[in-house]
Amino acid sequence: MHxxxxxxxxxxxxxxxxxxxxxxxxxxxxxxxxSTIYRLIDREMRNTITSRRNRKQFQDLMAKWMH
Known part of the structure; x- marks a missing residue:
């Protein structure tokens, strides 16, 4: 699911x-x-996951994104 x-x-x-x-x-x-577009995408993904980290389905997404 994640x-x-x-x-x-x-x-x-x-x-x-x-x-x-x-x-x-x-x-x-x-x-x-x-490379700039990649950095923008990475930053937006991190911000999206971080802003929703208190929701159950988002709790371990940052580890998966960083992996």
Missing amino acids: AALLKKLAAQCVIYHLWKQRNNVLHNQITQPP
Whole structure:
């Protein structure tokens, strides 16, 4: 169950940041290197898991994300 939740969170986060990158390129002609996008995705995942750490299903997700 926890793995499925982690996969859903990660997929949502990746889609969001790739879409954001696409919009920046199309509308602002600004590109970011893949390493920056990766760091943004990692930071958002950590923030999402940390903000929900008191919920039962999120308690061990950080360890799984860090693994």
